[in-house]
Amino acid sequence: MFDVKAWAEYVVEWAAKDPYGFLTAVILALTPLFLASAVLSWK
Numbered sequence: 001m002f003d004v005k006a007w008a009e010y011v012v013e014w015a016a017k018d019p020y021g022f023l024t025a026v027i028l029a030l031t032p033l034f035l036a037s038a039v040l041s042w043k
Contacts, residue, residue: 015022 011022
């Protein structure tokens with residue numbers, strides 16, 4: 001089974017060790033969702 005607590009600890013550790021890399025990954029992951037939202041709002 002997928003261990004959510006271990007995954008969350010890993011993400012927090014990653015964000016603490018490499019904040020710029022973490023923010024870059026988050027922004028890149030969310031960009032398509034923002035674009036889809038903008039297109040759907042425009043129509």
